[in-house]
Amino acid sequence: MLEQIKEMIMNYVDVEAEMITADARFIEDLHFNSYDFMSFLGEVEETFDIIVEEEDVLNIRTVGEAVAYIENLKA
Amino acid sequence: MDKNKIKTLRDLVAESAECYGDKTFLKERKGKDVAETSFNELYENSKRINRFLTEKFGGRTVHAALIGATSSAYLEAYFGTSCSGNVIIPLDAQLKEEDLCDHLRRSDSEVIFFDKKFMPVLDSVRRNCPMIKEFVCLQDTDKETCIPQIIRDYEPSDFGDVSPEQLAAILFTSGTTGLSKGVMLLHSNLIDNTMCQDNESSTDDVLLSVLPVHHVYCFTCDILLSLRYGATVCVNDSMMHISQNLKFFKPTLMLVVPMIAETIYKKMKAVYDASPDIPMKTIADNVFGGNLRGLYSGGAYLNPRLAEDYRNLGIPIAQGYGMTECSPRISTAHLDDENLNSIGTIVNGCSVKIVDGEIWAKSPSVMKGYYKNPEATAEALTSDGWLRTGDLGYVDSTNHLYITGRKKNLIILSNGENVSPEELENKFSGLEWLSEVLVYAEDGMITAEAYLNQEFLNENGIDKTAGIFKNHVNDINKTVSTAKAIRRLRLRDVEFDKTTSKKIRREQSVRGQLIS
Numbered sequence: 001m002l003e004q005i006k007e008m009i010m011n012y013v014d015v016e017a018e019m020i021t022a023d024a025r026f027i028e029d030l031h032f033n034s035y036d037f038m039s040f041l042g043e044v045e046e047t048f049d050i051i052v053e054e055e056d057v058l059n060i061r062t063v064g065e066a067v068a069y070i071e072n073l074k075a
Numbered sequence: 076m077d078k079n080k081i082k083t084l085r086d087l088v089a090e091s092a093e094c095y096g097d098k099t100f101l102k103e104r105k106g107k108d109v110a111e112t113s114f115n116e117l118y119e120n121s122k123r124i125n126r127f128l129t130e131k132f133g134g135r136t137v138h139a140a141l142i143g144a145t146s147s148a149y150l151e152a153y154f155g156t157s158c159s160g161n162v163i164i165p166l167d168a169q170l171k172e173e174d175l176c177d178h179l180r181r182s183d184s185e186v187i188f189f190d191k192k193f194m195p196v197l198d199s200v201r202r203n204c205p206m207i208k209e210f211v212c213l214q215d216t217d218k219e220t221c222i223p224q225i226i227r228d229y230e231p232s233d234f235g236d237v238s239p240e241q242l243a244a245i246l247f248t249s250g251t252t253g254l255s256k257g258v259m260l261l262h263s264n265l266i267d268n269t270m271c272q273d274n275e276s277s278t279d280d281v282l283l284s285v286l287p288v289h290h291v292y293c294f295t296c297d298i299l300l301s302l303r304y305g306a307t308v309c310v311n312d313s314m315m316h317i318s319q320n321l322k323f324f325k326p327t328l329m330l331v332v333p334m335i336a337e338t339i340y341k342k343m344k345a346v347y348d349a350s351p352d353i354p355m356k357t358i359a360d361n362v363f364g365g366n367l368r369g370l371y372s373g374g375a376y377l378n379p380r381l382a383e384d385y386r387n388l389g390i391p392i393a394q395g396y397g398m399t400e401c402s403p404r405i406s407t408a409h410l411d412d413e414n415l416n417s418i419g420t421i422v423n424g425c426s427v428k429i430v431d432g433e434i435w436a437k438s439p440s441v442m443k444g445y446y447k448n449p450e451a452t453a454e455a456l457t458s459d460g461w462l463r464t465g466d467l468g469y470v471d472s473t474n475h476l477y478i479t480g481r482k483k484n485l486i487i488l489s490n491g492e493n494v495s496p497e498e499l500e501n502k503f504s505g506l507e508w509l510s511e512v513l514v515y516a517e518d519g520m521i522t523a524e525a526y527l528n529q530e531f532l533n534e535n536g537i538d539k540t541a542g543i544f545k546n547h548v549n550d551i552n553k554t555v556s557t558a559k560a561i562r563r564l565r566l567r568d569v570e571f572d573k574t575t576s577k578k579i580r581r582e583q584s585v586r587g588q589l590i591s
Binding site: 010011012027028031033034035036038039041042043045046052054055057058 | 192313314315316317318319334335338341342345346489490518519520557558562563591
C-alpha cells in the first residue's frame, strides 16, 4: 500500500520518491499545502473506498499514519 | 430582479422568492441523495426562525452567533435573524473553545446557532458565556433545540420593518493589534456590494461553493449574488470532496482562493504528464465537469502565470480585491478582461484614492466601524468616510487597480487566511525563559523565531533549550485554528534588530537556525 500512496503523493507535490518514507510529514517534509492535503485525502477515499472523517484529519500527519489509518478502516 | 427595489437583506430574500419561487436555490449532498432548497423555502423557513426569535425575546433586537458550514439551516438561521432587524455574528467554524467564548462575549450574543460538532464544548460555553439564552443546533438532535424542529413546529411570521441603515452582521477579522475586531456591516453595505455590478450571473448559473461561508467574500459573492440572479448554489461538503463535487454538480462558476486553483491545475498537469496524448482541455473538462465558464479568485495574490495557464484551457480567472470592512468588494475583474496583472477594475459606486502609496476606498459598502472599538474604527476610517485599506497600490488610466505590497503586518497565507503575527506573539508573553520572539510567514508556513533568555536557562540548569521552545509552540498550536498553527521554528544566538524606539524590526537581515 505504501507504494500506491507514494505514487498518489507524487501527483500533488514535487518531491523525490525516496523522500516519501513512512516517517515523512505531509506538511513539513513533503510540503503539502492544506488544500493539497485535503484533496489527497479525497482521492484516498475514492481509491480505497473508505470514508475519512473530518475530525480524524488532524491525526494524519505522516505517510505512515495515513497508511495505518487506511489499513485500519479496511480491516 | 429590479435592483432598485432592494434596500435590505429582507428585501433581497423576499424578492428572490417572488422572482424565482420554487426554483432550486441550494443543493446539498446527503450521503447518496441530494437535498434541494428552493428560493421560496429559504424565505418561508427564515420566517419560521424569525417567529422563534420573536417569541423567545419578545420582539426586542438580539445578537445571534452562527457557527457552522454552508447549509440550508445555516442560511435560514442567517436570514431568519438578520431580516427581522436582529444582528447575526457568523463565526469561523474552526474556532477553538477559548476563542469561541471570547467572540460570543465580545459580540454580546444571546443566541448561538451551532453545528453539532460543537456539542462537546457546549457545557463550557454555558459556563463561560452566561448571557447566551438560546442554544440552537443546525442539525436534527433531541439534546438541544434545533433548526429542523423549529421548521416543523413554528409557523412563518412576516419580518418586521428593517431599515437599510440598521446593523445586519458583525464579522470578526484578524487585526494588527492582535485582538480580532468585529466589523459592523449594515444592510445597506451588503446590498450595495451585491448590486454594485451587473450581468455577473444568471438563472442558468450553477455555483459550487467551496469557501468558508463566515467570510463575507463567500457570503456576498456566492450567496447574495445567487439570490439576486436566481443562480443555484451547490454546497461542497468537504475540502476533501472538491474533485468529486465538481464532477457531480458540473458548476458553471466557482469562487476560489489561489491555493485551490493552483492545486487543481497541478493535478491536471500530472494527469497530462502521465498521458500526454490526452489534450489538457479534455482533462480540464473532465476535472471541472465540462460546464465551467470561469473562476473568480480572491483572498490572496493570484500568480498571473497561473491565470494565463487557465485561460489557455478556455477557463478565464477573474481576480478581485476587497476586505471584510468593504463587504468585501473594492475591485473585481471581468471574465473577459485581458489584464491578468491587475486585481480588477474598481466596482461601481466605489471611489479609490492613493494616499502615501496606500489604497483608500469610499463607497456605500464601507462598514459602519468596529464593534465597541472606537479607537480601531478611527484608525481604519477617516472622519469623512474613507477606508484606509492598509494595502499599497496604484490605479492606472483604465481604472484597473494594482497591489504592490501590504502596509500592515498581517500574514496572508495562500489560502486567503489572514493571520495576525501579534496575536501569536502575544501567546509567548510572560515567559521567563524567553527574551524575544517574532512570528512571520516563511515559504508559506507560519514561523516563530525566538531569542531565548540564556541567563535564566543557565541559572536554572535548563540545557534542552530547543525542547522548551517546541513544547510551548505545541501548546499554542492546540489553542489556535489549523490555519494559525506555527509550523516552523527558528532559534537565534543574537537578539533581533530593533528600531530606534526599540521595537523589533519585522524585516531581519539574519535568520536564526532552523530547529523544526
